[in-house]
Amino acid sequence: MLRKFRKSAVNILILFLLNCAANFFGQNGLSRDIGFLPEATMGRGAEYVAIGNSTGESSTFFLFGIFPISDALNIEYALSEAVQKIPGGQSIVNVRIWHETHFYFPIGRVSVVKVEGDVIKYVQPAELPKK
Secondary structure, three states, rough: HHHHHHHHHHHHHHHHHHHHHHHHHHOOOEEEEEEEEEEOOOOOOOOOOEEEEEEEEEEEEEEEOOOOOOOOOOHHHHHHHHHHHHOOOOOEEEEEEEEEEEEEEOOOOEEEEEEEEEEEEOOOOHHOOOO
């Protein structure tokens, strides 16, 4: 009985160490595209200039892969984080959105939603750069 328990404990320890090594040396998780948005807010034909490319993210941690410990995923937060990274940014266009899941066996998993796009600033027609 004790020998069987030791063998099981050693197997679990080996699995845990292999998974930790995989997390340390490479991305251990899943990634999938969610979609592409032409613009995050409705510009209604307003003129704008692109002032930079930026990324933002929102994440949540699930203890043992079941119990959420942090706030839920929030795509609006990820979009606003991307816009705030560029000084003077007011919105974001050409937005690419994807979801990643990272596993940290046996502790839990992290779900992350990421966004990337062109941060813009709205301008009056007289302020547009000459072509």
